[in-house]
Amino acid sequence: MKLLRATLLRLLTMSVTLIGVAVVVFFVIRVVPGNPIAMMLPPGATEDDVARLTALYGLDKSIVEQFVIWLGGVLQGDFGTSISLRQPVMPLVLGRLPATLELAIFALVIAVIVGGALALTGVRHRETRTETAVDVANGVGLSIPDFLWALILIVLFGVLMPIFHISGRISPSLDLPFVTQFYVFESVARLRFDLWWDLLKHMFMPALALAIPLAAIISQLLKQSLKETMHLDYVTLSRTKGYSENHVILSEALPNAMLPTLTLIGVQFTFLIGGTVIIERLFSYEGLGNMAIDAVINRDLPLIQGIVIVFALLFTIINLLVDMMYAVLNPRLRHA
Amino acid sequence: MTAFLTVTNLSAALHGYEQRVLRSVSFSIDTGEVLGLVGESGAGKSMIGKAILGILPSAIEIIEGEILLDGQDLEKMKPADRRRLIGATAALIPQDPLTALNPSRRIEPQITNRLVDILGWTKADARVRALELLNEVHIDNPERVMASYPHELSGGMRQRVLIASAFAANPKLVIADEPTTALDVTVQKQILRLIRELQARHATAMVFVTHDLGVVSKICQRLSVLYGGKIVENSSVAEFFDGPKHAYSRALLAATPKYTDPEASLLPVDEAVIEAAAAEVLAADREWRHGG
Structure with a gap:
C-alpha cells in the first residue's frame, strides 16, 4: 500500500515536471526572435503566401490559443508536424532517440569503468x-570540457593516428538488416559483430569525449568517500579478521562509499545527455541532439518542443531509476 | 602455562619523527589470563592493541621490539601470513558498537565471514556456529537478529553481536578495546559480565584496554599502568588494589570515582605526580637513545 502510494506520488510529480517543461519551452521559443515561416519560403514570396502558410501552421492565432491546441494534441499523442521536415514530430524524435541513448549509455559505461x-x-x-597520478588525471579530466576533448580526440585518433571514424553513426556503405533504431543492441542480438564493431568505431570517440569529464568526477568523489570509509571502525575490524587490503576495499568499503557517487552519477548523467547535443554535432552523429540543433536553426517550433519534452521525460526517468537503485543499495532507506 | 602473547621492548613512533608514542613496552599474557591496560586518554593503551593486531594507522610505525603471537614473531612474518595468523588466532572487540558493524550488510555474514573466507568453513557450519554464539551472548531471537541490518539493533545488541563475532573462530587471544565505554551504565554491566563469561568458558587470553579501574578489578588478573606510552607499573590486580607501587598509579587509583562517596572522590591527579611521571618518561627516552 505504502509502495503504491509512493509510486503514484512519484508519477504525479513527474507529470507536473513535464507539464512545467512543456509550458516553459512553448512560450520561450515563441518569445525568442525568428520566424519559421520566413525560413520555409524562398526569397520574394508574396505577403499572401506568408499569410497562407502562417495560417496553415496555426501561427496566426494567439500564443495561448496555440498552446491549448498543441497541448490537446500532445495529450492524444500528437506532437504536431515538423515545419522543416514536413513529417509528424513523434516518429522523427523516436527514430533518433535510440542513437542518442546508445551513445549516452556507452559513455556512461566508459565513465563508470574508468572513474571506478x-x-x-x-x-x-x-x-x-x-x-x-590519479589526482593529476582527475584534474586534467575535469578542467577540459567535453567538446574540447572531442576536438583533441579527433586530432589524435582521427587525423594523426586514424584508428576511429570521426563522422556518422555507421559506415554508409554497409547493408543494414536492422528493424529497430537500437543498432548496437540489435547487432549483438543478430550476432552481426562486423556491424557492431563498425558502430563501436564510430561511437568510441564521441562517447569518450562525453565520458572523460564524468569519469574524472566519479573518480574524485569515489576516491574521497572510499578514503573516508577506510578509516571507519567496521573496515578496521575486517582487517583484524585476516582479510587482504583488496578485499577490505572492495567488499567492506566500496558498497558504502559508492552511495554518494551513485547520486552524483544520476545528476551528471543528465548533464552528459545535455552534452550529446554539441558532441553529436561535432561528430555528425545522427542522434537527437544533432536533430535539436537543426530544429533550432530552422526555427522548427513543433520539433523543438517534441525534442525538449522527450529529453525532459528521459531526465525524470533517470532520476527515478537512481532513487530506486539507491533504495535497493542502502538498507537504511528501505523502510523509510 | 606458556605465554601466548609476549611483547618485548615495543616502541612505535609517528612516521618520520623521533618522538616515540610507545616507549619500550614489554608484557606477556598466558592462556586464559586477562591483562588490563590502564591509563589516561592518549597514554597509548589502544595503540598497543592495534600494534598487536596490525591495524596501526598508516602514520605510525613500529620502530623496534618484538611481538610473539603463539610463538611466532609477527614483525618477521610476511604481511599476508601475519594477516592470516592474526585472523585465525586473535580477535578484536571494538570500542564503539555503533560504528563497528558494516551498515549495508546483514548481521549473519558479519559474524560468519571470517569462518568462511579465512578459515574455510562451509556456510552451513558457519551459520550453525553463529546461531550457537548468539545464544551464548544471550540474544533471544538469533535467527531474526542474523537477518537484521545493524541499524535495526540497539547499541547493547550490536555489542553482543560483535562479541559473538569476536569469539566465533575460538580465538586464543581477544583484545577488548574499551568495549563498554560507548554503552550506558546498565548495559555496561551486562556486557562486562558477558565478556568475562565467554573469556572464562573459552580460556582465552585477553588484553582488556580501559581507563576504568573499577572494571579492571572485576575482570582482570593483572594490569599494566601506562603513562605517555610507557608502562610505569606491572602488577597483579590484588597487589595493585592493596597499594600501588608507583606514585602515578596511586594517584590514578585515588582519582577513581567511588560510588560510596561521589563528591569527595572527584579529584584530579596531582600535578606534581604528573610532572614526576613525565620526567620519568623523558629520562627513559634519554637512556633509550644512548642505549640504541
Whole structure:
C-alpha cells in the first residue's frame, strides 16, 4: 500500500515536471526572435503566401490559443508536424532517440569503468605517487570540457593516428538488416559483430569525449568517500579478521562509499545527455541532439518542443531509476 | 602455562619523527589470563592493541621490539601470513558498537565471514556456529537478529553481536578495546559480565584496554599502568588494589570515582605526580637513545 502510494506520488510529480517543461519551452521559443515561416519560403514570396502558410501552421492565432491546441494534441499523442521536415514530430524524435541513448549509455559505461578503476587504484595505493597520478588525471579530466576533448580526440585518433571514424553513426556503405533504431543492441542480438564493431568505431570517440569529464568526477568523489570509509571502525575490524587490503576495499568499503557517487552519477548523467547535443554535432552523429540543433536553426517550433519534452521525460526517468537503485543499495532507506 | 602473547621492548613512533608514542613496552599474557591496560586518554593503551593486531594507522610505525603471537614473531612474518595468523588466532572487540558493524550488510555474514573466507568453513557450519554464539551472548531471537541490518539493533545488541563475532573462530587471544565505554551504565554491566563469561568458558587470553579501574578489578588478573606510552607499573590486580607501587598509579587509583562517596572522590591527579611521571618518561627516552 505504502509502495503504491509512493509510486503514484512519484508519477504525479513527474507529470507536473513535464507539464512545467512543456509550458516553459512553448512560450520561450515563441518569445525568442525568428520566424519559421520566413525560413520555409524562398526569397520574394508574396505577403499572401506568408499569410497562407502562417495560417496553415496555426501561427496566426494567439500564443495561448496555440498552446491549448498543441497541448490537446500532445495529450492524444500528437506532437504536431515538423515545419522543416514536413513529417509528424513523434516518429522523427523516436527514430533518433535510440542513437542518442546508445551513445549516452556507452559513455556512461566508459565513465563508470574508468572513474571506478581510477578511484580504486588511488585508494589501494593511497599516499603514494600513484595516488598523486590519479589526482593529476582527475584534474586534467575535469578542467577540459567535453567538446574540447572531442576536438583533441579527433586530432589524435582521427587525423594523426586514424584508428576511429570521426563522422556518422555507421559506415554508409554497409547493408543494414536492422528493424529497430537500437543498432548496437540489435547487432549483438543478430550476432552481426562486423556491424557492431563498425558502430563501436564510430561511437568510441564521441562517447569518450562525453565520458572523460564524468569519469574524472566519479573518480574524485569515489576516491574521497572510499578514503573516508577506510578509516571507519567496521573496515578496521575486517582487517583484524585476516582479510587482504583488496578485499577490505572492495567488499567492506566500496558498497558504502559508492552511495554518494551513485547520486552524483544520476545528476551528471543528465548533464552528459545535455552534452550529446554539441558532441553529436561535432561528430555528425545522427542522434537527437544533432536533430535539436537543426530544429533550432530552422526555427522548427513543433520539433523543438517534441525534442525538449522527450529529453525532459528521459531526465525524470533517470532520476527515478537512481532513487530506486539507491533504495535497493542502502538498507537504511528501505523502510523509510 | 606458556605465554601466548609476549611483547618485548615495543616502541612505535609517528612516521618520520623521533618522538616515540610507545616507549619500550614489554608484557606477556598466558592462556586464559586477562591483562588490563590502564591509563589516561592518549597514554597509548589502544595503540598497543592495534600494534598487536596490525591495524596501526598508516602514520605510525613500529620502530623496534618484538611481538610473539603463539610463538611466532609477527614483525618477521610476511604481511599476508601475519594477516592470516592474526585472523585465525586473535580477535578484536571494538570500542564503539555503533560504528563497528558494516551498515549495508546483514548481521549473519558479519559474524560468519571470517569462518568462511579465512578459515574455510562451509556456510552451513558457519551459520550453525553463529546461531550457537548468539545464544551464548544471550540474544533471544538469533535467527531474526542474523537477518537484521545493524541499524535495526540497539547499541547493547550490536555489542553482543560483535562479541559473538569476536569469539566465533575460538580465538586464543581477544583484545577488548574499551568495549563498554560507548554503552550506558546498565548495559555496561551486562556486557562486562558477558565478556568475562565467554573469556572464562573459552580460556582465552585477553588484553582488556580501559581507563576504568573499577572494571579492571572485576575482570582482570593483572594490569599494566601506562603513562605517555610507557608502562610505569606491572602488577597483579590484588597487589595493585592493596597499594600501588608507583606514585602515578596511586594517584590514578585515588582519582577513581567511588560510588560510596561521589563528591569527595572527584579529584584530579596531582600535578606534581604528573610532572614526576613525565620526567620519568623523558629520562627513559634519554637512556633509550644512548642505549640504541
